[in-house]
Amino acid sequence: MTDAVISGVADQLFFIIKDQVQGLRTALGVEKEIQNLSSKLNKIREVLDDAERRSFKEKGVKLWLEEIQDLCYEMENVLDEWITRTLRQQIKRPEVAAPESCTPFLPSCFHLKRVVMHRDIAKKVKKLDSRLDQIMKVKDLYNFVAVTHTCDQAPKRVATTSFVDASEIQGRDIDARDVIRELVKKDDGEEARNGPLVISIVGTGGIGKTTLAQLVYGDEQIKTRFDERLWVCVSDPFDEMKIAKAIVESTTKSSTDLSQLQVLLEKIQSILFDKRFLLVLDDVWTEQSEKWEPLKNSLKVGLPGSRILVTSRSERVARMMGSVYLHRMELISxxxxxxxxxxxxxxxxxxxxxxxxxxxxxxxxxxxxxxxxxxxxxxxxxxxxxxxxxxxxxxxxxxxxxxxxxxxxxPHLYLSYDDLTPKMKQCFSYCAVFPKDYEIEVDKLVRIWMAQGYLTTTNGSDQNQMELKGREVFENLVMRSLFQDLKKDYKESNIISCKMHDIVHDFAEFLTKNERYSVGQHEDKVRIENLHHLSWQKTGRPMDPASICDVIGKLRSFFVEELSPEQLTPDLLNGLKSVRTLGLHRCKFHKLPKEIGNLLHLRYIDLSDSNVEELPDAICFLDNLQTLDLGGCECLSKLPEGIGNLRHLRYIDLSWNKVEELPDAICSLDNLQTLKLRGCKRLSRLPEWIGNLCHLRCIDLSWSKVEKLPDAICSLNNLQILDLAGCECLSKLPVGTENLRHLKCIDLNGSKVDELSQSQCNHEWGGTAHQQN
Structure with missing residues (x-):
């Protein structure tokens, strides 16, 4: 929802203001405005929960929230511009320093530029402060209540019961058969001594987990198998007292006035002692094992064959509860x-x-x-x-x-969404920008989240871990069944792509309508005033620049496929003044206009599978660029010499192109983590300077013509993946490769490396043995 976006942007703003506050005050002369911005944003955050709740029914409140969001984005742009231009001038300062003969009263050209830039930023800050004043006045008109988020504000699920009309259930006969089979299966001796086995049903909201549990619960085979059957609707939060009371009252058929958990657990033990029981815990959310353990231990008094049946949207919950069988719900035909x-x-x-x-x-x-x-x-x-x-x-x-x-x-899907952290909410809702049934590449998705600022933290030392944080966020969303059609790599260790179910996609669109938009088959023009993320993919229709002229200035993401040279105009690029993510996959132009260098906020550019033959020198002015994807650009033969200026670059993909050698300037990319040179048939070697890339974690040379690896590769202490599959010209590894202590995998399949040193033969990198013919 909107509160997640505002909270996420506000977090970034507070971090930037805190980190740069002294410079903002002294250089810009806007100390009062900076303090006001912080104070006002804090007051707005106090009422966001109430405003978000009311926005469902009150259109004016929804528009007010959109205005705040728009302002936060613009505020972030201003601060980003100030920091970027300041750092840029610091880098160039030695080149324009005033001669010794200059008097202290005669400012240098550099100083004049700095003064002009500071004055421009100061005006923008004051303008934003004035806009925020108007937003605060409107806030007071609505009489919002400052609240903290509790489960009472979240949409509540109606308490479930065990009763269901089996004749009204469609397409779940096989599911019921499989779950019943596990419930009546004979215990193994060891498992029986550890208490009742836990069987879990997991799946996304609305897929029918509770219905399946009801169908199983009422089955005649189950009725005859168990002495006691108990149904408890758990929901959120996981209230141990409430659950224990429900078990006691379900078995005794009367209410209880017991008010201490220990006494209730002892009562449960006396009731279920020496009985074979089935306990259904419907709609479990908590991942805290300490909440589950006391209840679980009290249930060990039952006879062998006792079972606990759990339904949950999260596989993590099922595993926390010790499930021996996990039944994943599929869609019906x-x-x-x-x-x-x-x-x-x-x-x-x-x-x-x-x-x-x-x-x-x-x-x-x-x-x-x-x-x-x-x-x-x-x-x-x-x-x-x-x-x-x-x-x-x-x-x-x-x-x-x-x-x-x-x-x-x-509202049912909202329960899953409301359980997410603000950063996870941003990451999930962003996916509405992709077309329906779109296959999302997970690594690309993580880099896009990074570009949008969703994975930044207030701890600067954690910035090198953004990719890992992104993977963690994605895995959490998967565990909550918000993605489907998961494809894994050949080792079955990592998910490489996924899709969103149409209903989940609709929900993400519902959360973000008026902000994220994916053009369909029949639209002629985009007319959403506060649009920030736009996708023109899989439409089957060419993009007309005139159709987006009204929204282009606010776009933070723009994805378009097969753009022609006539469509990629300087005006189009100059108009994308706020863009952070630019996807130009499979575009047909041969040359990227130099105006690309004006996109100060750009952090991600995808030119993969395009016809681009060269990159303009202006691309080296993209100070904030993190991702440069040139994979599949078969006409590209070289990189600009100034590429070393891209000091924030973390990912370069040069797969399947004509690059013969890498420019020495790449050794300046001290934040680079991934270098992909897959299928580069003209690249025969890597330069020695690669040893300077101290943060490099992945080198992919698979199916390239590389003949020799430099000794310097052995100094890459953070290297985790070295892919040399299909390198048929490579015959040996450098001595010392086994000393790469963080290396998790080295793939030699299809290479000619057949003689390893004794230490290499005995070594297993990161617990994963090297692979070879």
Whole structure:
């Protein structure tokens, strides 16, 4: 939601202001304004929870939040500009220093430029402070309440029960059979001594976890197998007292006035002693094992064969609870979706009406993409619409524009979202910018998050860990079933790509509409006033620069495929004055205009698989650039000599191009972490200066023509991955490679390295043995 974006931007602002406050005060003369900005933003943050809650129903509040967000982005741009230009002038200062003959009263050219720049920034800061004054006045009109976030403010899930009509469940027979099989399976001796086995059902919100548990709970085989069956709706927070009371009251069939956890646990032990029981804990969220252990230990008194059945959206929760079997819920088929939808939508209708609406109904069922909750919501919606035209309107509408869907579907997904940290919320909601059914490359996604500032911290020493933090955020989102269709690398160790389910994507769009937008098949012009992230991919239609002229100045992300030379104009690049992420994948131009150097805030540029033949020297003015993706640029033969100026560059991909050698200036890239030279057929060697890249973690030379590795590679103490697969010209490794203490994997498959030193033969890098023919 909007509060996550504002909080994230505000965190960055406070960090920048804190870090640079003295310079801002003395150089700009805006001490008062800086203090006011901090104070006002703090007051706004105090009421964000209340404002966000009211924004669902009050359009004025929603517009107010969007205005704050827009201001925060602009404020971040101003501070980013000041820091960047200040550092740039410091680097150039020796070249323009005043001669010794100059008097102290005659400022140098450098000093004049600095004064002009400071004056310009000061004006912008004062203008922002004035805008914030107006926002504060509007805030007072709404009488917001300063609140802290608690579970009482979050949407609550209705408490579940064990009762369900099995005849109304569609497409879950196989799932039920598999779970029942695990519940009635005979215990192994060791497992039986450790207490009841835990079986877990996991999946995204709305996929039918509770329904499956209800179906299993009421099965005749289960009823006869267990002496006691108990159903507890856990939800969030994990309240040990509440759960213990529910177990006692469920077995005794009466209320209890016991108020101490220890007494309740002893009561549970006396009740369940020497009985085979099934305990269902529905909708578990907590990952804190200390909350679970006391209850788990009290349940060890049951007979062998006792079971605990857990439903959760998070695999991490299931593992924390010690699950021996984890059942992942899959989507239902289009046929089952249609049967479920028709059962709900056609309730009470005549046979003639059903036949008339069948075709359009089947198409609507397909749009639900196998998510049972979406099918049920749609079925309930259609039951109230009695004509084919109204059903067609439902089919043609975007799901987030339907009040019924927002009310009944998204609150369930919001529970998963609300459990995320602010940074994770930003990272998740950003994915709305990608088209539906888009295959997202995880490493690219992490670098984009970095470019947007979502992975920065107040601890400067952690900046070298941003990629690792990004992976951690992604894994957390996966554990909450917010991504699907996960593809792993050939070692099955890392997820390399994923997709978002359409309903989850719709939810992300709902959270960020008016800020993130992916152009569809039929739009002619983008008209969203406060748009900050735009994707023009997979549309099948060329992008017309005139169609985005109204929003281009505020864009922080812009993705467009197959852009022609006529479309990539200097005006277009100059207009992208706020852009941080620029995706120009598969574009058809041969030369990148020099105006690219004006994009001061740019941190990520993707030119992969484009026809670019050379990069302009102006690209070396992109002081903040972190990612330079030139993979698959088959016409590219060299890099600019000034590339060493890109001191924040962390990732370079030069795969499958004509580069014959790397410029010496690359040795100045002391933040570089990944160097990809995969498939570079004209590159026969790496220069010795590569040893200067002390933060380098990954070198990919696979399928290149490299003949020899420099000895200096053995000084890369942070190197973790060395990919030499398919290097058929490489016959040996440098002596000392085994001393790379952080190296986790070295791939020699397809190379000619067949003679290793004794120490290399006996070495296993990071616990992963080297691979060779």
């Amino acid at each position: 289009d046929l089952d979706a249609w049967l479920l939808l028709s059962r709900i939508a056609f309730s009470g209708r005549g046979e003639m009406d059903c036949e008339k609406l069948k075709d359009i109904g089947q198409k609507i069922a397909q749009k639900c993409r196998g998510l049972p909750l979406a099918v049920k919501v749609m079925g309930s919606l259609l039951r109230c619409k009695d004509t084919e035209e109204k059903w067609q309107d439902v089919f043609d509408s975007k799901i987030w524009e339907m009040e019924e869907v927002e009310t009944y579907l998204f």
